[in-house]
């Protein structure tokens with residue numbers, strides 16, 4: 001589904017090298033955590049999948065397509081295949097919950113007759129049907145984040161990317177958010193979650209890719225039925241950066 005072949009990313013203005021020689025393959029239907037210290041390159045990796053950034057070395061493939069070659073409309077089409085969740089909810093403050101979701105459906109050209117059912121399903125999945133007429137500022141932080149996830153999952157995208165989705169939440173809300181991502185995974189989505197939270201890793205054990213100073217230093221799958229411990233170490237056979 002997603003493949004990184006020797007990917008490097010240098011931010012042009014500051015010449016910051018955020019990723020080096022990243023090789024990674026994420027299969028359809030996988031659930032993957034990307035972990036690492038602040039500045040390790042997690043957000044950069046997600047931005048490359050979203051095609052907000054283009055690899056400065058190597059190539060990122062999505063469903064077999066080299067994302068570097070996408071042009072204009074193709075970029076918009078590509079992003080429609082991805083549900084993106086950020087640390088902050090990024091809901092539009094002057095619209096109700098329902099209107100925030102309807103806005104996405106309108107932009108994506110979904111026929112108006114389908115809106116009520118899609119909105120109802122999306123809010124039911126996150127347990128917030130009763131909040132559809134609320135404005136974002138009338139929601140708790142946890143509720144707003146659940147609406148943001150409902151919005152990301154509105155069109156059942158095959159891939160869901162979440163960048164620190166529980167960073168602003170207490171443990172109970174964090175687990176509620178994880179549960180929603182887990183259900184999307186169980187419905188067949190490929191899910192990639194960048195996180196600092198060890199609690200998430202333990203609550204829903206899955207593959208863990210560890211980034212350190214822009215390199216993949218570990219890539220572990222959980223043992224059958226058990227949780228895993230993640231410890232960072234120097235890259236095998238490579239030079240350690242930073």
Ligand SMILES: Nc1ncnc2c1ncn2[C@@H]1O[C@H](COP(=O)(O)OP(=O)(O)OP(=O)(O)O)[C@@H](O)[C@H]1O
Pocket residue numbers: 011014016017018036037038039040041042043044045
């Ligand atoms: N727009 C940008 N321009 C220049 N450098 C950037 C930009 N965004 C990130 N960087 C740099 O790239 C490196 C990787 O940053 P990135 O945001 O991917 O890390 P991260 O692992 O997501 O960190 P955090 O956990 O703090 O969000 C860092 O050195 C950062 O300072």
